[in-house]
Amino acid sequence: MEDEDVESESVRGAASPPELPGGLAAAACVVDDCGVIIAVNAHAERLLRITAADVIGRDAHDLLHRDGHGQPLARARCRVEEAVLARRTQTGRGWFEQGGGSLAELSWSIIPCAGSTDSGADTLMIFHDQGTGLATPEGAAGAGATLSELERLALLAETTTQLTSTLDSDEALRRLVQLVVPRLADWVVVDLITEADEVERVIVVHYEDDALIFREDLQGPMPPVPAESPMPLSRALRGAASTLVTPATYQGPPDSGIAMEQRRLFEATGMHSAAIAPIRGVRDVLGALTLGRSKRPDAMTPADLSLVEDITRRTGLALDNARLYQRQRKVAETMQRHLLPQLPSIPGLQMTARYVPSPDASQVGGDWYDVFTLADGTTALAIGDVVGHDLDAAAGMAQVRSILRAYAWTHRDLPSAIVHRLDESAMHIAGVSMATLVFGILEQTDDGAWHLAWTNAGHPPPLLVTHDGQARYLTEGHGLLLSTGLSAKRTDTRIVLPPQSTLVLYTDGLVESRDHSIDDGLERLRKHAASLVHRPLAAFTDLLLERARPVRNNDDDIAILTLRTPAAHAPQAPQPGAS
Structure with a gap:
């Protein structure tokens, strides 16, 4: 039997097998119009262990496609199956079963092609191992390996998919590194221009021994971009054309600090050939990408440079979108933080509040809290959530809070009556489509006891924890949420808060996630609050956030307000000599 490496591009096992593209250094299968495998190459056999x-x-589909737990994937949820049947060029990432039952997460590309079957509807499936680049035989990424036109198209398609599916610039750059090495080079360098118009070398990565090695010693701030320098990196950072460079490019007297840093880079990395291309956004130059080769003996070519330019164009769009999104998030978060109030100082009462934005840049907006003193000396407190996660939700939150303050100050009334007025006006004045709210009035009586009267408009119930660790939810006074357009009767509930008890008001991000029911979240919050009740209030609040908040699949922001009543005053002992 002939050695499989020698016949790596051959197709075996079919009487009249269709031919895979010559020189295809990737794991590939051909399927017919029904999704049945009619050919595989040796690279696919190695990668998939078949x-x-x-x-x-x-x-x-039945043979390979799986979900993240290794279970068969429903055809209706399989993007690979959908692309094959629709004969649509598409890329993605998913789980596939290898021979022996092991599971591998692979990138895939679907490319319709002219078939050799009677139907003429064959489809090429190319698989990539994201951790090691293309699934090539040992050494194929070295000695003169180049990408075929088909592989270049597949790489560009995958670059578009990978970079446009995230709005985090760091994640986009991480994906970029994994896409280009070792396919195109064994060194990746990314220089970015900051919003302060400074240059930062954010990535220097070397691919060696099937691993990515980050050279942090070569990263960091860079000298300013000279206005007239003809050197390749300076020109790229000004948005000029891409350039092929070698160490000889930097052998002459350096004309700037950037040129000196480039000489140091080439000396430290041993790159003998590199391509430098500008990363352009819609309006500005965002930075430059350098792809270099040190262990690979073949030099970068004009064809490689053209491919790098296509990649940097996609990178620029991805980074531009990420920066714009981060800027919007920062505006929304800053706006919301400035709208949230400073807590007043109430003698004898401890208070702490926290606001935690969503980990998702798109999820900023409607959670809020408020505490303020009324004209009669009582204290109003509120926690709420305006439906939505954007600037509109943040603006709606601010208006709802202002309306509530105005009604509470001008109408000395029960909480239910004030919330009823708010409900009638919120949709018309604030334009809020839906919101939840707990609103209460806290009052200290002559005997030093703290009384709380409250009403609940569709919000998660407050949690009361006594000093001895008994915790219960205040489920009384629960009513319909705001802005439904329905007329609902609202009720009030009144309790006396025990001495040294802790009241927890929170929004649903603290107890809800896609992985668990809200009942599970409420029980988790209750247990942690009971265990932490002897902590100082600030530490109690921070630890409660850390321990009770769902860590997975939680894309909501959180507001939390905690209050603690003082210890009961013991009767004063009579003074000696007192009559």
Whole structure:
């Protein structure tokens, strides 16, 4: 039997197999219009740990496609199956079962092609191992390996998919690194221009021994971009054309600090050939990408430079979108933080509040709290959530809070009556489509006891924890949420807060996630609050956030307000000599 490496581009196991593209240094299968495998190459056999004889004639979906737990993936949820049947060029990432039952997360590309079957509807499936680049034989990424036109198109398609599916600039750059090494180079350098118009070398990565090695010693701030320098990196950072460079480019007297840093880079990395291309956004130059080769003996070519330019164009759009999104998030978060109030000082009463923005840049907006003193000396407190996660929700939150303050100050009334007025006006004045709220009035009586009267408009119930660790939810006074357009009767509930008790008001991000029911979240919050009740109030609040908040699949922001009543005053002992 001939050595499989020698016949790596051959297709075996079919009487009249269709031909895979010559020089294809990637794991590839061909499926017919029904999704049945009709050919595989040796790279696919190695990556998927299969043999052609075992898989040809079998359904590719049933054989390979799995979910993240290794279970068969429903056809209706399979993007690969959808692309194959629709004969649509598409890329993505998913889980596939290898021979022996092991599971691998792979990038894939679907490319319709002219078939050799009677139907003429064959489809090429290319698989990539994201951790090691293309699934090539040992050494294929070295000695003169180049990408075929088909592989270049697949790389550009995958670059578009990978970079446009995130709005985090750091994540986009991480994906960029994994896309280009070792396919194009064994060194990746990214220089970015900051909003302060300074240059930062944010990434220097070397691919060696099937691993990415980050050279932090070569990263950091860079000298300013000279206005007239003809050197390649300076020109790229000004948005000029891309350039092929070698160490000889920097052998002459340096004309700027950036040129000196480039000489140091080439000396430290041993790159013998590199391509430098500008990363352009819609309006500005965002930075430059350098792809270099040190262990690979072949030099970068004009064809490689053209491909790098296509990649940097996609990178620029991704970074531009990420920066714009981060800027919007920062505006929304700053706006919301400035709208949230400073807590007043209430003698004898401890108070702490926290606001935690969503981890998702798109989720900023409607959670809020408020505490303020009324004209009669009582204290109003509120926690609420305006439906939505954007600037509109943040603006609606501010208006709802202002309306509530105005009604509470001008109408000395029960909480339910004040919330009823708010409900009638919120949709018309604030334009809020839906919101939840707990509103209460706290009052200290002559005997030193703290009385709380409250009403609840569709919000998660407050949690009361006594000093001895008994915790219960205040589920009384619960009514319909705001801005439904329905007329609902609202009720009030009144309790006396025990001495040294802690009241927790919170929004649903503290107890809800897509992985668990709200009942599970409420029980988790209750247990942690009871265990932490002897902590100082600030530490209690921070630890409660840390321990009770769902850590997975929680894309909501959180507001939390905690209050603690003082210890009961013991009767004063009579003074000696007192009559």
